[in-house]
Amino acid sequence: MRVSFRASALFAAVAVLSSGVQAISKVSRVGRYLYNEDGSRFYIKGIAYQEQGTVVASSDNAFGEPSDFIDPLAISDACKRDLPFLQKLTVNTIRVYSVNSSLNHDDCMTTFSNAGIYTIIDLTQPLNGSIDRVSPSWGTNLLDQYIATIDAFSKYDNVLAFNVGNEVVLDNTTQIAPFVKAAARDIKAYLRSKNSNALVGYGAINGASNFRMPLANFLSCDPTNGNSDAFAIDLYGLNDYEWCGDSTFQASYAGTTGDFAGYNVVAYFSEFGCITSPPRLWTESAALFSANMSNVFSGGVAFSYFPASSVQGQFGMITIGGDGSVQTSDDFNRLQTQYTQLSPPQSPAQASAPAAAYPSCPSANSSWAASNTLPPTPNLAACNCLESSLGCQFTPATTNYSVILGQLLDGGCGLLGQRGASCADIGGDGQAGVYGRVSACDPTVKLSYVMSQWYEINNRDQQACSFQGNGTVNSAAASSSASAVATSCIASPTATFTPTAPAAAVAGAATSGSGSGNGGSSSSKGNNGGSLYDVNLFIGVCAAAIISIAGGIWTLF
Secondary structure (H helix, E strand, C coil), rough: CCCCHHHHHHHHHHHHHHCCCCCCCCEEEECEEEECCCCCCCEEEEEEECCCEEEEECCCCCCEECHHHHHHHHHHHHHHHHHHHHCCCCCCEEEEECCCCCCCCCHHHHHHHHHCCCEEEECCCCCCCCCCCCCCCHHHHHHHHHHHHHHHHHHCCEEEEEEEEEEECCCCCCCHHHHHHHHHHHHHHHHHCCCCCCEEEEEEEEHHHHHHHHHHHHHHHCCCCCCCCCCCCEEEECCCCCCCCCCCCHHHCHHHHHCCCCCEEEEEEEEEEECCCCCCCCCCHHHHCCCCCCCCCCCCCCCCCCCCCEEECCCCEEEEEECCCEECCCHHHHHHHHHCCCCCCCCCCCCHCCCCCCCCCCCCCCCCCCCCCCCCCCCCCHHHHHHHHHCECCCCCCCCCCCHHHHHHHHHHHHHHEEEEEEECHHEEEEEEEEEECCCCCHHHHHHHHHHHHHHCCCHHHHHHCCCCCEEEECCCCCCCHHHHHHHHHHCCCCCCCCCCCCCHHHHCCCCCCCCCCCCCCCCCCCCCCCCCCCCCHHCCCCCCCCCCCCCCCCCC
């Protein structure tokens, strides 16, 4: 079916007018359930809503993750075009995987709010904008990016949740989980400081059972054993593709539902819609919103409204014609049929819903390697203090310095190792629960720190600061060593606290994108030349993985 943009925009306008432009109902969490203001159960009846960015196929990108993104909430005409189709599906929630905080989202967010549609917004971005699976860290660059997004969307009444990650932790990378949990802790504290009722969530891959439940329990536990929700997510999403073709609850969902039967916070399917046994019948919707599952799960998000290719095939339900018209597929029509028939149970009543308890965290074992000691809260002021006082500073010779950043870190750490020094101060180990004093700083500050250590080992020889023309001697640097400066500036390397927005962001100067991160000290890098210093040692794979595709954006399985 094809409907012109002009017609769909008219339908959207009529829908908005007929709604009376009333404020959307506030959704609250009570224990493991969501409720509307009138006390009725709220179920996420959603769809993933984002055009897929550029995917570069390579052996390093097995998940088919994009290298850029299109912010769907910043394209007013497209939101109005799509609203009638979202209303046909009767969805009440859309999930968006990346947004650009510097753009204006007023029209789209208002359009959806007036139509009673909530948003689940992932705070991550492709490339350097999410926690890296290869070399994880929770630093000022990511914190500032997440805060910028929260600040850009805090004025809207239809933000249901912010996700701090999507499929970051896999069965063989469970040591990354402490970094995700630290992000949830700090983002939750920031939201509370702004009196926001938005939930903090995470989207998990539905993997092997030996790490699936430990991860869920880890992200909703209290490592201090104090039954506090300060460390816990509010909303656990499971990207679940178990139901394929014409299946049944017992054959597909019974095991997962049983595993989560005693879960302590809200759980839902953050993605569903298997394509390996076409056609997609969407009969899993009836099971997901039935009494078999409603006591455990609070709905789900069908994947995906826009075309989304993967190693398994195409997931989209509509296509956009050259004339701006929308063509729906049989997938869309079948989902519409299933979604419009749903009538999920209203029990338990809000008054009888038990409050959530926050148990102690799971212990490490052969399949679960995460420490219960979390990384500290990134401290931008302390990291800025450090960088301004270092003897050698990273001043890249190119504006696209993310390409060389990891290589220089790798090379610099190799040089230090040859002289009996190390990069322990900039690293973090989620398995051991040990995090270096500089581990929460922007990668550019970490590189300046490594450069300064090498510069000092070589008796402050100016050539030792060059690093292929990407380093400059800081004439205003303190006379003390890099290590001493770090100790002075970052006096409490394990501290946790409520973060605040960077001064530049408060002043309205926040930036965004999928580059090397917002805020911090990364924006101060210049373009300075210099001589090559021991170039033969600057080769090899980037151990810091700064340029790897990270965070699981758009991953499916």
